[in-house]
Amino acid sequence: MIRVEHLSKSFNGFQVLKDISVEYEPGQCNMIIGKSGSGKTVLLKNIMGLMQPDSGEVWYGDRSLSSMDYQERQRQRQKIGVLFQGSAIFDFATVLDNVMFPMEFFTDWTREQKVERARFCLERVEVTGAEDKYPGELSGGMQKRVGIARAIALNPSFLFCDEPNSGLDPHTSILIDQLISELTKEYGMTTVINTHDMNSILDIGDRIGFIDGGRMIWQGNKDNILETDCQELKEFLRANTLIRNMIG
Amino acid sequence: MIRNFFESIGRYCLFLKMVFRRPEKWRIFWKQFVLEADKLILSSILIVGVISIFIGGVLVIQTASNMKNPLLDRMYVGYMVRESLVLEFCSTMVALILAGKMGSNIASEIGSMRISEQIDAMDMMGVNSAGFLVLPKIVASILLSPFLMLLSLALGVLGGYLVVEMTEIIPTAKYISGLRYSFNGFYIFYSCFKMSLFCFFISSISAFNGYYAKGGSLGVGYSSTKSIVVASILILMFDLIVTQLMLY
Numbered sequence: 001m002i003r004v005e006h007l008s009k010s011f012n013g014f015q016v017l018k019d020i021s022v023e024y025e026p027g028q029c030n031m032i033i034g035k036s037g038s039g040k041t042v043l044l045k046n047i048m049g050l051m052q053p054d055s056g057e058v059w060y061g062d063r064s065l066s067s068m069d070y071q072e073r074q075r076q077r078q079k080i081g082v083l084f085q086g087s088a089i090f091d092f093a094t095v096l097d098n099v100m101f102p103m104e105f106f107t108d109w110t111r112e113q114k115v116e117r118a119r120f121c122l123e124r125v126e127v128t129g130a131e132d133k134y135p136g137e138l139s140g141g142m143q144k145r146v147g148i149a150r151a152i153a154l155n156p157s158f159l160f161c162d163e164p165n166s167g168l169d170p171h172t173s174i175l176i177d178q179l180i181s182e183l184t185k186e187y188g189m190t191t192v193i194n195t196h197d198m199n200s201i202l203d204i205g206d207r208i209g210f211i212d213g214g215r216m217i218w219q220g221n222k223d224n225i226l227e228t229d230c231q232e233l234k235e236f237l238r239a240n241t242l243i244r245n246m247i248g
Numbered sequence: 249m250i251r252n253f254f255e256s257i258g259r260y261c262l263f264l265k266m267v268f269r270r271p272e273k274w275r276i277f278w279k280q281f282v283l284e285a286d287k288l289i290l291s292s293i294l295i296v297g298v299i300s301i302f303i304g305g306v307l308v309i310q311t312a313s314n315m316k317n318p319l320l321d322r323m324y325v326g327y328m329v330r331e332s333l334v335l336e337f338c339s340t341m342v343a344l345i346l347a348g349k350m351g352s353n354i355a356s357e358i359g360s361m362r363i364s365e366q367i368d369a370m371d372m373m374g375v376n377s378a379g380f381l382v383l384p385k386i387v388a389s390i391l392l393s394p395f396l397m398l399l400s401l402a403l404g405v406l407g408g409y410l411v412v413e414m415t416e417i418i419p420t421a422k423y424i425s426g427l428r429y430s431f432n433g434f435y436i437f438y439s440c441f442k443m444s445l446f447c448f449f450i451s452s453i454s455a456f457n458g459y460y461a462k463g464g465s466l467g468v469g470y471s472s473t474k475s476i477v478v479a480s481i482l483i484l485m486f487d488l489i490v491t492q493l494m495l496y
Contacts, residue, residue, distance in 0.1 A: 080372055106374065
């Protein structure tokens with residue numbers, strides 16, 4: 001479980017996150033939604049530990065990030081898988097080497113065991129026959145899949161996805177969403193997804209937090225989001241034509 | 249501006265602290281070391297070799313044309329060419345050339361990884377990205393650059409010899425006896441030391457600028473240019489300091 005308590009963050013005097021508190025449960029797709037510039041990515045990076053909050057705490061189970069020393073934080077990170085917005089798969093490595101990368105560092109497996117595990121992860125995300133290709137030879141959707149395969153290579157307890165559908169066609173977006181949702185349930189991971197894709201929100205959003213102006217002003221799930229009374233969220237939802245027709 | 253300068257120095261020191269942490273796995277470090285040695289040093293042999301041969305030849309012509317006095321033994325042409333090559337050209341001038349080639353290579357490679365979130369991906373896996381990406385570059389450039397200096401010296405002397413042979417500007421025997429005249433082995437050590445020090449500056453400063461690059465491809469270009477400028481200035485400054493300390 002991840003718990004965020006009273007988290008605030010500012011840049012050059014401009015407060016981007018204001019007193020955010022939220023909890024994320026294992027086995028659920030937890031979504032952070034909001035307009036561009038609302039602070040979603042900053043919140044995600046603070047939760048992941050890539051940024052330091054000005055105040056507040058992020059708890060992984062019973063340990064807070066700020067109380068961890070360098071070694072402990074590095075160990076904690078080995079339990080985390082991340083899918084970045086641009087996939088962030090390594091240019092210098094083939095698809096297979098990308099997926100094997102974390103195994104090289106944190107396991108004592110033989111080469112055969114690593115290759116077997118990497119192939120399993122690639123099959124799980126339906127990437128086959130591309131093991132020896134470099135990232136530049138792959139489509140955006142394939143890169144995302146390889147990114148997911150690398151993220152789950154060491155069976156992480158936590159999965160973070162920063163706009164997993166950006167730049168993808170609707171069909172591939174749905175496939176990526178389903179994949180993330182299936183893996184979350186299958187491995188019991190605590191998954192946090194940062195998105196403004198309405199299809200994803202309504203499809204896999206087990207728990208949804210809406211950020212506006214740096215504050216998390218609404219929390220709910222895909223079943224009650226359309227009945228919300230929150231005006232800012234309604235405005236956000238109305239931006240999608242299909243939903244505008246549904247909620248009026 | 250002064251505050252920025254001291255902030256940069258502080259960040260550079262903290263960056264070096266990250267870089268010089270013990271590698272997670274030595275096997276991976278040595279693998280990277282070999283790759284970097286090939287990419288940074290072996291690939292520089294051609295440009296260093298070509299420049300050294302031509303500079304050696306030019307030095308012979310320039311020195312001979314400035315020693316018209318019949319009382320001066322022509323042997324001193326060879327002597328002065330050798331001393332110029334050992335003391336200044338093969339370390340300082342070659343280092344300035346490498347600042348352009350190696351510096352832009354390192355800064356753009358690491359900068360591109362930064363802006364495409366590949367460094368964040370490594371950090372989130374629990375890998376010390378600075379150590380993995382930068383330490384092998386620094387170690388390879390420090391350990392192997394003296395060989396580049398020695399190669400440059402040999403080829404510079406050869407370039408001079410070819411010019412002497414082709415133009416008969418001075419008798420070949422005089423050139424060779426000049427090369428052998430009053431040889432001081434300490435100068436070779438001094439030049440190798442300078443080369444290693446300069447290559448440390450080139451690799452660490454370029455890596456530092458690339459590691460903290462921001463603002464997309466423009467930012468990568470800026471970090472690359474900045475690396476070359478800063479490294480070149482430091483090379484010239486420390487050339488003066490080291491020369492004063494070691495030769496006077």
